[in-house]
Amino acid sequence: MAIHKRAEFTDAEQRLAAIAKALGHPARVAIVRLLAQRRACVCGELVLELPLSQSTVSQHLKELKAAGLVQGEVDGPRVCYCLDPAGWAVARQLLGDLLAEVPPAAAEAAAPGCC
Amino acid sequence: MAIHKRAEFTDAEQRLAAIAKALGHPARVAIVRLLAQRRACVCGELVLELPLSQSTVSQHLKELKAAGLVQGEVDGPRVCYCLDPAGWAVARQLLGDLLAEVPPAAAEAAAPGCC
DNA sequence: TTTGTTTATCGTCGATTTACGATTGCAAAC
DNA sequence: GTTTGCAATCGTAAATCGACGATAAACAAA
Numbered sequence: 001m002a003i004h005k006r007a008e009f010t011d012a013e014q015r016l017a018a019i020a021k022a023l024g025h026p027a028r029v030a031i032v033r034l035l036a037q038r039r040a041c042v043c044g045e046l047v048l049e050l051p052l053s054q055s056t057v058s059q060h061l062k063e064l065k066a067a068g069l070v071q072g073e074v075d076g077p078r079v080c081y082c083l084d085p086a087g088w089a090v091a092r093q094l095l096g097d098l099l100a101e102v103p104p105a106a107a108e109a110a111a112p113g114c115c
Numbered sequence: 116m117a118i119h120k121r122a123e124f125t126d127a128e129q130r131l132a133a134i135a136k137a138l139g140h141p142a143r144v145a146i147v148r149l150l151a152q153r154r155a156c157v158c159g160e161l162v163l164e165l166p167l168s169q170s171t172v173s174q175h176l177k178e179l180k181a182a183g184l185v186q187g188e189v190d191g192p193r194v195c196y197c198l199d200p201a202g203w204a205v206a207r208q209l210l211g212d213l214l215a216e217v218p219p220a221a222a223e224a225a226a227p228g229c230c
Numbered sequence: 231t232t233t234g235t236t237t238a239t240c241g242t243c244g245a246t247t248t249a250c251g252a253t254t255g256c257a258a259a260c
Numbered sequence: 261g262t263t264t265g266c267a268a269t270c271g272t273a274a275a276t277c278g279a280c281g282a283t284a285a286a287c288a289a290a
Binding site for chain 1: 287
């Protein structure tokens with residue numbers, strides 16, 4: 001034995017990891033919430049709501065955009081950011097799949113673990 | 116204006132970010148799935164299932180443990196890892212809260228975005 | 231055209247992450 | 261008491277992240 005299975009990682013695992021990574025920073029979670037509540041939309045507004053500089057907020061937006069969770073439309077001199085429904089549909093799906101695989105606490109109590 | 120709102124970040128935002136960060140790597144997603152399916156449990160088994168070295172797997176387990184998603188029981192010379200039901204309950208809750216805040220695609224189509 | 235406003239990008243810095251081999255630590259078995 | 265086997269830790273190197281100020285780019289208005 002000893003040699004690896006070289007299983008690499010599933011496509012779903014990689015995508016889920018990318019989404020999770022995008023949400024893996026409090027500022028980005030906060031941005032998502034602000035956009036979800038429509039309390040802010042334009043980059044400048046987000047900067048006012050967050051304890052971060054403009055360039056830092058812009059970078060976080062870039063990462064959220066790269067993960068497909070956010071999209072930005074140019075609106076004159078400013079940019080309006082919104083959540084990307086398609087990306088969130090994928091996120092919902094993948095997170096749901098994972099949570100479905102993880103046995104809930106009840107099942108865990110019923111069936112004893114392997115140890 | 117100009118000065119930040121110093122809103123800092125919610126406790127929930129930080130916890131969610133920590134959980135998301137722990138899931139922000141394909142190997143850790145894979146580990147969680149292996150543990151969930153009970154296809155493996157002991158560290159050595161995980162190493163055989165993953166294209167990573169023993170020390171790397173051990174580090175990933177440490178991070179998952181720090182995030183409260185995994186717990187390890189010493190069982191003689193080996194260690195048996197299981198998902199931590201309490202941690203996953205929190206994860207379920209926080210992820211659910213966030214997804215509840217994000218309007219689903221249908222609502223998005225009905226109510227036009229801010230731009 | 232020029233000016234002003236808004237956002238993206240560049241360059242930089244320190245901190246963190248990811249990965250590995252090598253070493254150490256521990257518990258059981260001999 | 262040794263030896264054996266498994267897991268954690270150490271040390272290290274490369275890469276990435278997170279943050280910022282400064283600068284560039286895009287566009288509207290004057």
